[in-house]
Amino acid sequence: MNAPVDIKLYMEDIGRRARAAARLVARADTATKNRALAAMAAAVRRDTAALLAANAADVAAARAAGKDAAFVDRLTLTQTSIDAMARGLDQVAALADPVGQVSEVRERPTGIKVGRMRVPLGVIGIIYESRPNVTADAAALCLKSGNATILRGGSESIRSNRAVADCVHEGLRAAGLPADAVQVVDTPDRAAVGELLRMNQYVDIIVPRGGKGLISRVMAESRIPMIKHLDGVCHVYIDERADPERAIRIADNAKTQRYGTCNAMEALLVHEAIASRVLPPLARIFLDKGVELRCDAASLAIVRAQAGNSPLVKAATEQDFGTEYLAPILSVVVVASLDAAMEHIAKYGSQHTDAIVTDDPERAQRFLREVDSSSVMVNASTRFADGFEYGLGAEIGISTDKLHARGPVGLEGLTSQKFVVFGTGQIRT
Amino acid sequence: MNAPVDIKLYMEDIGRRARAAARLVARADTATKNRALAAMAAAVRRDTAALLAANAADVAAARAAGKDAAFVDRLTLTQTSIDAMARGLDQVAALADPVGQVSEVRERPTGIKVGRMRVPLGVIGIIYESRPNVTADAAALCLKSGNATILRGGSESIRSNRAVADCVHEGLRAAGLPADAVQVVDTPDRAAVGELLRMNQYVDIIVPRGGKGLISRVMAESRIPMIKHLDGVCHVYIDERADPERAIRIADNAKTQRYGTCNAMEALLVHEAIASRVLPPLARIFLDKGVELRCDAASLAIVRAQAGNSPLVKAATEQDFGTEYLAPILSVVVVASLDAAMEHIAKYGSQHTDAIVTDDPERAQRFLREVDSSSVMVNASTRFADGFEYGLGAEIGISTDKLHARGPVGLEGLTSQKFVVFGTGQIRT
Numbered sequence: 001m002n003a004p005v006d007i008k009l010y011m012e013d014i015g016r017r018a019r020a021a022a023r024l025v026a027r028a029d030t031a032t033k034n035r036a037l038a039a040m041a042a043a044v045r046r047d048t049a050a051l052l053a054a055n056a057a058d059v060a061a062a063r064a065a066g067k068d069a070a071f072v073d074r075l076t077l078t079q080t081s082i083d084a085m086a087r088g089l090d091q092v093a094a095l096a097d098p099v100g101q102v103s104e105v106r107e108r109p110t111g112i113k114v115g116r117m118r119v120p121l122g123v124i125g126i127i128y129e130s131r132p133n134v135t136a137d138a139a140a141l142c143l144k145s146g147n148a149t150i151l152r153g154g155s156e157s158i159r160s161n162r163a164v165a166d167c168v169h170e171g172l173r174a175a176g177l178p179a180d181a182v183q184v185v186d187t188p189d190r191a192a193v194g195e196l197l198r199m200n201q202y203v204d205i206i207v208p209r210g211g212k213g214l215i216s217r218v219m220a221e222s223r224i225p226m227i228k229h230l231d232g233v234c235h236v237y238i239d240e241r242a243d244p245e246r247a248i249r250i251a252d253n254a255k256t257q258r259y260g261t262c263n264a265m266e267a268l269l270v271h272e273a274i275a276s277r278v279l280p281p282l283a284r285i286f287l288d289k290g291v292e293l294r295c296d297a298a299s300l301a302i303v304r305a306q307a308g309n310s311p312l313v314k315a316a317t318e319q320d321f322g323t324e325y326l327a328p329i330l331s332v333v334v335v336a337s338l339d340a341a342m343e344h345i346a347k348y349g350s351q352h353t354d355a356i357v358t359d360d361p362e363r364a365q366r367f368l369r370e371v372d373s374s375s376v377m378v379n380a381s382t383r384f385a386d387g388f389e390y391g392l393g394a395e396i397g398i399s400t401d402k403l404h405a406r407g408p409v410g411l412e413g414l415t416s417q418k419f420v421v422f423g424t425g426q427i428r429t
Numbered sequence: 430m431n432a433p434v435d436i437k438l439y440m441e442d443i444g445r446r447a448r449a450a451a452r453l454v455a456r457a458d459t460a461t462k463n464r465a466l467a468a469m470a471a472a473v474r475r476d477t478a479a480l481l482a483a484n485a486a487d488v489a490a491a492r493a494a495g496k497d498a499a500f501v502d503r504l505t506l507t508q509t510s511i512d513a514m515a516r517g518l519d520q521v522a523a524l525a526d527p528v529g530q531v532s533e534v535r536e537r538p539t540g541i542k543v544g545r546m547r548v549p550l551g552v553i554g555i556i557y558e559s560r561p562n563v564t565a566d567a568a569a570l571c572l573k574s575g576n577a578t579i580l581r582g583g584s585e586s587i588r589s590n591r592a593v594a595d596c597v598h599e600g601l602r603a604a605g606l607p608a609d610a611v612q613v614v615d616t617p618d619r620a621a622v623g624e625l626l627r628m629n630q631y632v633d634i635i636v637p638r639g640g641k642g643l644i645s646r647v648m649a650e651s652r653i654p655m656i657k658h659l660d661g662v663c664h665v666y667i668d669e670r671a672d673p674e675r676a677i678r679i680a681d682n683a684k685t686q687r688y689g690t691c692n693a694m695e696a697l698l699v700h701e702a703i704a705s706r707v708l709p710p711l712a713r714i715f716l717d718k719g720v721e722l723r724c725d726a727a728s729l730a731i732v733r734a735q736a737g738n739s740p741l742v743k744a745a746t747e748q749d750f751g752t753e754y755l756a757p758i759l760s761v762v763v764v765a766s767l768d769a770a771m772e773h774i775a776k777y778g779s780q781h782t783d784a785i786v787t788d789d790p791e792r793a794q795r796f797l798r799e800v801d802s803s804s805v806m807v808n809a810s811t812r813f814a815d816g817f818e819y820g821l822g823a824e825i826g827i828s829t830d831k832l833h834a835r836g837p838v839g840l841e842g843l844t845s846q847k848f849v850v851f852g853t854g855q856i857r858t
Binding site for chain 2: 249
């Protein structure tokens, strides 16, 4: 499609159609939705060659436009990633359908029975960057949770997204569901995003998936509620009552298993009573793996004693403590108490994921209750903060907001609960 | 207090103090919070004379300023309403404490145990109009749910609110909790509301309690999430399979038990196959009670045949259907089917509360699932949409939004759930 003349009218039309489709998808039964997902997966598998061809054109254009290697990597589809896309659709089909579940039914003194019913949110807008697999993933999760979706991917992946959308639409039609249940915004005009962010009469929730720049923009422009996280400044606190080996294993894993993820540790806090035991071996591990250590005064003394004049050991500045490095860099702080650790996390953390290593159940309990993050852990690596690891089956994103959904958001986070009342003619007196 | 020179600095100071107090209140145990609530109730009872005197000054000023009788009525405290205020504090103390409840704990194949813990939202801003009892009610609910509160009542009730706040602060101090846990914005400067609505670094959620003008303003100005409902355009649909007597009883109650409440019926939808049976007796009831009926063509014919030339019977205009009258006025529509009824509700309703009267379980189920309102009812009066009637114990408001809380919002709606992970040294591989 060519860019429409009036982007506002174009987006309004998409919004209106999404709203109409949402009512039909909301009432679709589980078998129908699963049939659509299976047909989508079959179409993706059958059309692998076409998907690869469309993607190759996107990749060539991105290269020609001088996009960097990381960008091209995120954009590129392979046989393996297309297989994974199809498998993902099948996996969502296998998940339990939250829609229509009734819980907490209680009879009241008046004789009415009051319960909660899980229902779709309505229309979900997904704004993402270059990864074409988001098109299938997000469509599947939104459909299974009974919502209509408006997908706005990066303009560099438009050919790939169109090809994936063809498979999605084929699946919807095969199950007798409206194609408008999943719409791809098919214009490179960036004003389309602005329109989407303002269509609160048509869009119930926005899920921005991408880097900080994208999420900041969406936050600044939108008044529609969002499922988003901006930063993952995750902490591991090694308590004085920690098992040292366990502490070392968890801190190592939380930092080095993958550097670029939002649930990787960015700051290590160590109780002063255990610092001289755990910091030297940890420093050796981190330095051997090429992790730069930015240390406060107390930890610097200990680490320097171990590492000598390694150029990877530096004094931390105040700014380091709130920084999400997403890289082999770690800030290290020695604290005088559990309270000081929690104070540090409250001041510099991003309410994403924080962990304590301790054998003291009371300290663990205090940390769990008082650290105000979407995931709080005892004796486990922060890297577990993930929808699959938590058993949600899949995730549309991770929320560090406090309302509605916190932490990894799966199907349930794409629904809400309304009250249902069952009476036999009761009136209020 | 006199109006501060710089309202922005004044509000920022309140925000900072609320944020600091929120961490202390979040970790307070149930017994401490209940002790504070009991001490507040005792102070209110002891200070009844002082509360009445402060309120009398507010009332005199409001009268002198020419406020109307309804306004003065909402503003006025009496011995009875002060007793009710104290009783309300005791009732909140008696409610179960949601904070810290852990649920849905499941062991994952990796060995970690993943659950959800209910935690406070943080800082709650309450913006209300002239009712001084909101000061105590809202403070109690927010405290019990572990949140700090910033209260901004109408400037006409400032003396009353100060007197109530004195009792609240006395209760907090008696339990060793910080007085900043409940702060009253003590300036008549209306700019304070604007500042409060923009302090998203300090305020986690805004609850506007008042008329449409207030809520519209808050919606227009704030980017902080809100618990609010704008309109209560509630429907009762009498299905062709309804028991006529039950239908008449419910429709009568939903409209006439109280006219001015958000859960009162504003539009009656009647299936054409039962219209000639239920509309004539209903018209007689409504007209006897002085309810003006604004009818579509089909219902007008039936009602006119019953009521003759009553001036209370009129032809409805398109505008009537989306109108929240909050008055003895009702729009009446004959529909051809359940689908037509749900279509009407989707088009004109406000997603507040809608009810079906039917003996057909399949139609009831379709209505429950497909009507996208915060409360959906079968064979019961819409007037039941209320936190007390639902067994929540008390309500901070009713939400017609879709995220987080829908319908009456009690203690649980002032909390959210974070993920908690219990490990024994697990790392991700």
